[in-house]
Amino acid sequence: MVTTGVHKSERPGFNPPRRSTPPRSKVPEGPFLLKTVTMKQLEKHVQNIEIQEAQTQSVYLKAWNAIFDDIEHIYKEASTGYLRTSTLTNKTKARVQKCKAETLLNSKQRYILNMKADPFCDLCIHADRGKVVGNVTHTLGACPEGNLRILTCQRHDTAVRIIHTAIDDGNKGALKILTDLGKFQQHQQLQQDQTEYTRQTLPTYLFQEQPPDACKKRPDIVLLYCLRANDDATSPINTQQLIQFKKKILLLEVSYTFLSGMRKREQEKLTKYEDTLSELRSAGWDPELHVIILGTLGEIPTKVMDVLDKFGVTGVRAEQTIRDLHLNAINWMDKCIDKEIELNKWDTCYQFFRRKRKREK
Numbered sequence: 117m118v119t120t121g122v123h124k125s126e127r128p129g130f131n132p133p134r135r136s137t138p139p140r141s142k143v144p145e146g147p148f149l150l151k152t153v154t155m156k157q158l159e160k161h162v163q164n165i166e167i168q169e170a171q172t173q174s175v176y177l178k179a180w181n182a183i184f185d186d187i188e189h190i191y192k193e194a195s196t197g198y199l200r201t202s203t204l205t206n207k208t209k210a211r212v213q214k215c216k217a218e219t220l221l222n223s224k225q226r227y228i229l230n231m232k233a234d235p236f237c238d239l240c241i242h243a244d245r246g247k248v249v250g251n252v253t254h255t256l257g258a259c260p261e262g263n264l265r266i267l268t269c270q271r272h273d274t275a276v277r278i279i280h281t282a283i284d285d286g287n288k289g290a291l292k293i294l295t296d297l298g299k300f301q302q303h304q305q306l307q308q309d310q311t312e313y314t315r316q317t318l319p320t321y322l323f324q325e326q327p328p329d330a331c332k333k334r335p336d337i338v339l340l341y342c343l344r345a346n347d348d349a350t351s352p353i354n355t356q357q358l359i360q361f362k363k364k365i366l367l368l369e370v371s372y373t374f375l376s377g378m379r380k381r382e383q384e385k386l387t388k389y390e391d392t393l394s395e396l397r398s399a400g401w402d403p404e405l406h407v408i409i410l411g412t413l414g415e416i417p418t419k420v421m422d423v424l425d426k427f428g429v430t431g432v433r434a435e436q437t438i439r440d441l442h443l444n445a446i447n448w449m450d451k452c453i454d455k456e457i458e459l460n461k462w463d464t465c466y467q468f469f470r471r472k473r474k475r476e477k
């Protein structure tokens with residue numbers, strides 16, 4: 117019996133060919149992969165993962181159910197929003213579930229199904245980047261192939277734009293909101309009239325002298341604080357506090373990565389800005405760095421609500437923002453997978469086996 121991860125009804129007239137060679141020893145044989153999986157079974161499996169009732173074996177499952185500081189890392193309701201939205205097609209919803217259950221027909225899965233000689237990403241091999249297993253993590257973020265990289269940069273920029281718009285609607289009196297949407301442009305090398313200086317979200321004037329490296333870093337969003345005129349009259353704030361408040365700078369860094377790598381990415385981002393924060397402090401500012409790490413399959417960490425709150429995005433607006441960020445991940449997941457199929461000129465499962473049968477005749 118051949119594992120396909122695709123419902124029989126999607127492959128009309130499909131009869132699995134008999135394996136002529138013995139199964140390879142290197143093939144990862146998860147209990148789930150050995151059976152022919154119907155869409156219903158797949159759905160049930162993913163639902164089990166999502167409601168924590170499945171066994172705690174897979175990396176995805178462990179990360180999904182992880183608890184840090186007594187708080188569940190993943191905000192499950194928001195992270196499963198794709199199931200309850202009518203704006204996504206069933207094909208897209210099924211794709212998310214296949215990615216989570218590791219049954220998506222990518223390089224690794226094609227190797228397991230005997231459709232490909234090795235499990236490595238051909239795009240990387242052809243570009244002399246070595247042998248990297250072509251799994252979902254690779255497709256949705258790690259593959260440096262130019263066309264895929266453009267899509268992941270756009271995914272990031274769209275997320276920053278969503279958060280920026282929400283902060284703009286609900287900001288708590290920031291004097292200035294600086295945004296860096298340059299990741300995609302940088303990739304395209306579209307410098308045009310935007311010089312390195314004007315794109316910076318930490319302008320050189322914030323620093324005492326011009327520290328060469330600290331001010332070159334570009335957090336995605338920076339809020340420079342100052343009380344609004346009408347706040348001055350009503351708030352019983354003393355001069356000391358006022359100075360304190362005006363000195364506040366909020367920095368936000370946004371990033372997408374695979375669920376199991378989210379915690380690590382957060383740590384990397386915090387470390388990346390250590391120098392910048394201490395440079396800002398020595399220039400008399402009171403900087404605060406916040407990080408929003410989002411999952412490439414729409415996973416939203418529990419702490420995102422708190423971070424948005426810090427930036428003045430609360431209540432219904434915060435919930436809407438989280439929904440938009442979730443759907444943003446799903447939409448770009450779809451585009452990345454389509455692009456990978458297009459670049460590899462891959463057959464669908466059905467086409468592959470039909471051709472193979474013809475050859476065997």
Ligand SMILES: [Zn+2]
Binds near residue numbers: 237240248259260261
């Ligand atoms: Zn690759």
